[in-house]
Amino acid sequence: MPLREEYPRATTAVDTSTLKGKWLPGPGDVEIDFFPDVSEYPADCLFDTGFVLPSGATAQLYDNTCESVVDLHFKWMQQVGVDGILVQRFLSSFTDDTFITILDQVQAAAEKYGLVFVVEYDVSGSNSSLGSVAYQVTNDYKTNIKPYTSSSAYIHQDNKPVVMAFGIEYTDRALTALDALNIVNGMKGAGAYFGIGPPTNWASLLSDANWGPVMKAANLISPWTVDAYSHSSYSNYFNTQKSDMQLLTPLGIDYAPVIWPGTSADHLNGGNNPADLDYFPWYNGTFYEAQTTNVISLDPMFIFTAIF
Secondary structure (H helix, E strand, O other), rough: OOOOOOOOOOOOOOOOOOOOOOOOOOOOOOOOOOOOOOOOOOOEEEEEEEOOOOOEEEEEEEOOOOOOHHHHHHHHHHHHHHOOEEEEEEHOOOHHHOOOOOOOOHHHHHHOOEEEEEEEOOOOOOOOOHOHHHHHHHHHHHHHHHHHHHOOOOHHHHHHHEEEEEEEOOOOEEHHHHHHHHHHHHHHHHHOOOEEEEOOOOOOOHHOOOOOHHHOOEEOOOOOOOOOOOOOOOHHHHHHHHHHHHHHHHHEEEEOOOEEOOOOOOOOOOOOOOHHHHOOOHHHHHHHHHHHHHHHHHOOOOOOOOOO
């Protein structure tokens, strides 16, 4: 049964005389595909919402900056055999202390449960015309992130801390090839084993005069393939993944395929089309299983699951 609204959406003009109560998400303001089961979450991390469950109880959601929530997520990962996580750091979060709070919690939980973590930059929104993105990333790494690489839970490769950056060479981001190359070389110069996440057509860039050197400078390539194929077309796309690895091996570049369980677009499209819940169907996990089985056979550096 769907959640019902406890309060109707206001139809009158918004009161401009006060800031109080503005932008509080609730019924009529958000689209939710699947409401999470929060029965295992600690009570001190749960908060009432404006939604009511079919049972009549007030629906609660958790605060993901709560230490006990991060601890629980790592406990679950240990139980099901997930080795660890890549923690995304967006350029827009460089001045937000919340990320560091969560990274502290990630480090503590990873060490507690014997799991691992890596910091993965996402250069969404970057614009080289406004200043060197390479400087922003490398300076942030040296100043804020590098201390975490001494954790016993931080992953290293070839005796170097692993760091990644997704969003390299996307047409909707104003990151130049030179700036991207400076990111890769700057991070390697800072002592990191550095991986990049380009789009699915990255292989066509190897011969490009501008982007080819960027691809070849990376220690690892992990192409973003979410939405690139469906359950029925994956068997053909697996040939692309095999080709990707065959291209990289003689270049001495490691490969990490991205796989994903399926996607709903119901919340993106207004919740009016039931078929959107199966935008890319899960097929009871068999879509994810097929990808997993195939990419394991390639013996890649690791498998990136998108996305918690």
